[in-house]
Amino acid sequence: MSSSQMHEFSRLISSWSKLKTPRRQEKILAAEMAEQCLREVIEEKEAGNGEANKVLTADVYYLVIQAWLKIGGYKELVHANSLLDLMERVHASKEEGTENFVKASMKCYAAVLDAWCKSRSNGVEVRAEEVLRRMETVGQSIGVDGRNAKHFNNVMNRIATSHKPTVGKEAERLLEEMIASYKEGSHPNGTLAESAIAPNRNSFNTVIKAYANGGGRDSTKNARRVLKSMEDPSSVGLEGLASEIMPDKISYTSILTSLANRNEGSGNENDGGERAEEMLERMVEMYHAGNRRVRPDTVTYNAVLKVYGKSGHPDAGKRSEALLDRMLQLYKGGDRDVLPDDVTFNTVVNNIANSNAADSPQRAMKLLKRMEELYTAGVIDAEPDIITYNSVLNAFAKSGGPDSARQAEKMLESLERAYAAGERSIRPDVYTYNIVIASHANCGNANRAVALLDKMTAKSNKGRTDLKPDGTTYNSVLHAWSRSSDRNAPVKALGLLEIMLRLHEGGDRGADPNARSFSTVITAFSKSKFPRKAKQTRDLLQRMKRLYEGGQRNMRPNIYVYAAVLNACAYTFGRSEEKEEALKIGLETYEEMQASPDIEANHVAYGSYLRVCRRLMPEDDPRRKDLISQAFRQCCSDGQLGEYVLKQLRAVPDLYVPLLQAYIIDGEVSYRDLPHSWTCSVQEKKGRRGAKQSGRKRGVR
Numbered sequence: 001m002s003s004s005q006m007h008e009f010s011r012l013i014s015s016w017s018k019l020k021t022p023r024r025q026e027k028i029l030a031a032e033m034a035e036q037c038l039r040e041v042i043e044e045k046e047a048g049n050g051e052a053n054k055v056l057t058a059d060v061y062y063l064v065i066q067a068w069l070k071i072g073g074y075k076e077l078v079h080a081n082s083l084l085d086l087m088e089r090v091h092a093s094k095e096e097g098t099e100n101f102v103k104a105s106m107k108c109y110a111a112v113l114d115a116w117c118k119s120r121s122n123g124v125e126v127r128a129e130e131v132l133r134r135m136e137t138v139g140q141s142i143g144v145d146g147r148n149a150k151h152f153n154n155v156m157n158r159i160a161t162s163h164k165p166t167v168g169k170e171a172e173r174l175l176e177e178m179i180a181s182y183k184e185g186s187h188p189n190g191t192l193a194e195s196a197i198a199p200n201r202n203s204f205n206t207v208i209k210a211y212a213n214g215g216g217r218d219s220t221k222n223a224r225r226v227l228k229s230m231e232d233p234s235s236v237g238l239e240g241l242a243s244e245i246m247p248d249k250i251s252y253t254s255i256l257t258s259l260a261n262r263n264e265g266s267g268n269e270n271d272g273g274e275r276a277e278e279m280l281e282r283m284v285e286m287y288h289a290g291n292r293r294v295r296p297d298t299v300t301y302n303a304v305l306k307v308y309g310k311s312g313h314p315d316a317g318k319r320s321e322a323l324l325d326r327m328l329q330l331y332k333g334g335d336r337d338v339l340p341d342d343v344t345f346n347t348v349v350n351n352i353a354n355s356n357a358a359d360s361p362q363r364a365m366k367l368l369k370r371m372e373e374l375y376t377a378g379v380i381d382a383e384p385d386i387i388t389y390n391s392v393l394n395a396f397a398k399s400g401g402p403d404s405a406r407q408a409e410k411m412l413e414s415l416e417r418a419y420a421a422g423e424r425s426i427r428p429d430v431y432t433y434n435i436v437i438a439s440h441a442n443c444g445n446a447n448r449a450v451a452l453l454d455k456m457t458a459k460s461n462k463g464r465t466d467l468k469p470d471g472t473t474y475n476s477v478l479h480a481w482s483r484s485s486d487r488n489a490p491v492k493a494l495g496l497l498e499i500m501l502r503l504h505e506g507g508d509r510g511a512d513p514n515a516r517s518f519s520t521v522i523t524a525f526s527k528s529k530f531p532r533k534a535k536q537t538r539d540l541l542q543r544m545k546r547l548y549e550g551g552q553r554n555m556r557p558n559i560y561v562y563a564a565v566l567n568a569c570a571y572t573f574g575r576s577e578e579k580e581e582a583l584k585i586g587l588e589t590y591e592e593m594q595a596s597p598d599i600e601a602n603h604v605a606y607g608s609y610l611r612v613c614r615r616l617m618p619e620d621d622p623r624r625k626d627l628i629s630q631a632f633r634q635c636c637s638d639g640q641l642g643e644y645v646l647k648q649l650r651a652v653p654d655l656y657v658p659l660l661q662a663y664i665i666d667g668e669v670s671y672r673d674l675p676h677s678w679t680c681s682v683q684e685k686k687g688r689r690g691a692k693q694s695g696r697k698r699g700v701r
Contacts, residue, residue, distance in 0.1 A: 001044050003051045010055045013037045017063035024071060031067035031076070035083075038064050042090055058104035061087045065108050069115045077119060081112050081127070084134065099142045106146035109135045113151060117158040125158040129174075145181075145195040152178050153202050160210035168211035168222055175199060175207050175226075183237055198241060204230050205250050212258035220258045227251055248293035249300060252283050256303035260310050273308035273316055277323075280304050297337040298344065301327050305347040309354060317355035317363065320348040324367075328379075342382035345371045346391055353395035361404055364395035386426050389415060390435055397439035405439040409448065412436045427466075430456070434472050441480035446489065449480035470510050474500050475517055482524035490525040490536070497521050514554040518544045519561045526568035534582035537568040538589065559602050562593040566608035570615065579616050586612035587627075594634070603642030603682045606635040610648035628655055639681030641674060 001009075016034035021027060038060060045052035061083065068080040087108065091101055109131055116128035132147060132155050139146040156171040164170075178199040185196020192198065204226055211223035229236045230247040238245060256279065259272050280301070283294045301323060308316040308323075324345070327338045345367070352364045368388060374380045389411070396408035412432060418424040433456050440449040453469055460468040474496065481493035500513040522540050525533045541562070547555040569586035572579055590609045593599050609631055617624045632649065635641055646669065649656045663669045671679070 001040075001049060001051070003054075006041060006044070006049075006051050006055045009037045009041050010060060013060055013063055017067040019067075027067075027071045028076075031064070031071060034064045034067045042086075045090065056090070058101055058108060061105065062108050062111065065111055069111060074119065074121050077112075077115050080115065081131070084109060084112060084131070088138070102138055102142050103144065103146065105138070106135060109138070109146070110151060114154060117154040123162075125155065125162045125170075128155045128158050139195075143195075145197065147197060149178065149197060149200050149203060152197065152199075153206055156203065156206040156210065160206055160213055163213065165214055165216055167214035168207065168216070168219060171207045171210035172222075172226065175203055178203060179236065179238065182241070186240065198244070199238075200241075200244050201230070201246065201248060201251075204245055205248075205254060208251060208254040208258075212254045220255070223255050223258050227255055246291060246293065247286075249283075249295070249297065252279055252294060253300055253303050255279060256300070256307055260303065260306040271313070272311035273304070273313045273319060276304040276307035277319070295337065298327070298339060298341055301338060302341075302343050302347060305344065305351065309347060309351045314355070317348075317352035317357060317360060320351040321363070321367070324348050328374075332379075340380055340382065342385060342388070345382055345384070346387045349388060349391040350394070353391055353398055356398060358399070361392075361395045361399050361407065364392040368392050384426070386429060386432065389426060389428075390431055393432060393435040393439070397435050397442060400442045402443045402445060405436075405443050405445055405448070408436045408439040409452070429466050430468065430470060430473065433467065434470075434476060437473060437476045437480070441476045441483065444480065444483035444485060446477070446480040446484040446486060446492070449477045453477050468510055471512055471514065471517075474511050474513070475520060478517060478520040478524070482520050482527065487529070490521070490528045490530050490533070493521045493524040494536075512554065515544065515556055515558055515561065518555070519558070519564060522561060522564040522568070526564050526571065529573070531574065532578055532581065534565075534569045534572050534578075534585045537565040538585045541565050541589070556598070559593075559599050559605060562589060562599060563602065563605040563608060565589045566593075566605055566612060570608045570611035572616070583612060583616035586616065590631075601635075601638060601640060603635070603640040603645055606631060606638075606640055607642065607644035607648050610645060614648060614652050625655060628652060629659065632659055636675075636678040639677060639679060641678040642682040643671060646671065 013034045016030045016037070019026070019030040021030070041052050041055050041060075045056060065080045065083050068076045068083070087105060091098065091105075113128055113131040113135070116124045116131060132151060135147045135151065136145060152174050156174050159167050159171045159174075178197050181195070181197040182192070182199065185193035187193065207226050208223045211219045211226070227247060229238070230245050230251060233239050233242045233245055256276050259276050280296060283296050283300065287295045305320050305323060308320050313319065324340060327340050327344065330338045331340070349364050349367055352360050352367065357363070368384060371380070371382070371384050371388065375383045393408050393411060396404040396411075412428055415424070415426060415428050415432070419427045433452055437449045437452050440446070440452070453473060456467045456469050456473065478493050478496055481489045481496070486492070497513060497517055500511055500517060503511050504513060518540055522537045525536045525540075530536065541557060544555050544557050544561065548557065566586055566589055569582040569589070572582035586609065590605075590612075593601060593605065610628055613624060613628050613631070617627075628649075632645075632655075635645055649659065657664065660669050663673055665673075
């Protein structure tokens, strides 16, 4: 092949690689043609044609690699990666110009690395790091390192978004490698060796983000540790990079995100919001001290508000309102970066709703009106939307009172009328109706819940597809029946469940019944005085199992279902035949529960089973003492010895004393003095303090 022919191939490679087309098949054809031309030239080189070296530059390989990367598929990315292998094989010899070629080829590696980092496929962070290592190895062959902080940051960022529990540690490992490279390449005169890789602010922020995304018990603690090294670079020997790694808003906001996603490590389960607010104050201090990069803005305040919402702090609503007031004061004072937006108001309303305070509905309504007034006056740009109204309705729903349910429905009707009259653009959706139904369900007003379900169905049938009842709708109505005082509530709940099952069989997947649906109906029977309720609940449990085994994965029975069946048996009254039936069902259900590898018994299940044995089994039954003793020991072994279990055991004095003799003081057992291992897994109502182990360690007697 002549020199002119070689250059013609080079021109063709460039033309095919740069072809612009939206069609995927044409992109593939262009990449294939460019690669075919490249391989033709490689064959000439391997045949001894020296002219080929003039064409086979790093730029030519880069063009072909880019042609494959432009297609965007995983398979094409793998193929582009394989072209790096080809390039290394062809240019492995130590011929003249190799050093310059290797330096120029780094952009080929960087292009593939960047593509791996941008890919959404699972596990590509591993492939990205493999390319990063190849860049190191290839660079070492000529005594340089072609990598830089951007390459490391890209890989760390891809690791951070991979959703693995170890992402924080994996990203920090690369950061530590950069720090080591920087320290090793730092000269006394302040200059850096060519091979030194200095981390920057983005490097540290990416590791913080990785810990925030990854979760884990100490994720926030680790993220704060990395932030501390940015605040005090000398603590990690990076005082020479103080200005380059000084924290900014992203640094702190990532920590706030971590706090919002989990709450760990302080010993106080509700202090996440307070810690977030302390961090906000730290940002303000640093800003006034001269760090202009950390000036809090609306996003920062919204992050703190979100933390309060997730923290469970008893005053989360009030503290959120105080932060909103502060934002408005700062904005009116000239700080244009802290203008509250729709996210701000909606989060505060939601935090008020979740505070469970008696006056939360009224405070939520007051804040809604304030938002409307500020918007009308032109102070804020955020107009209340359906999310705002749904959050206010949620405050009514969670308050639990019948008057709150009526107020919620009144607001729903007002929204419907205003939209129909063209007075508002806000139209109630399925979530709006679901919240109002839930408010009726929480106070056991099943008839109103059913009326709203019927209303949704009617509107949906007339074209309002956005109001088609979903699984949440039906489950909320089932919950209403489970709390209803109507003596026929269990039968009505069962009837609604049958409707859900028929809809599912007819192809309607929007209202699929699930384990919660069955559990709620079972609970309705267990709380009732319905004849043979134990058998009804057992039949429903067996039906669930058949559906699950038939392929409906959302029908998998859980511990709450088993506990509800045991509870129905435990509270069975009436004729002796019915009690005997309930006893048999209770024993079978408990045995099945314990034999299931997927079910972990809780304190309610154990307590209900003990009640079954002590109430339904004759005192002279030789099995009675053994079954109760065995269940008690297993309960302690599982760490599920709760107050409900103790209550049932107290009712059997001839077992209560021998089983708990070592802990009885003045004829009574203090829950706090029981071994921690017996009580550690109990999840009772919020507010109950966990038991503390006191005295010497004792075994179950």
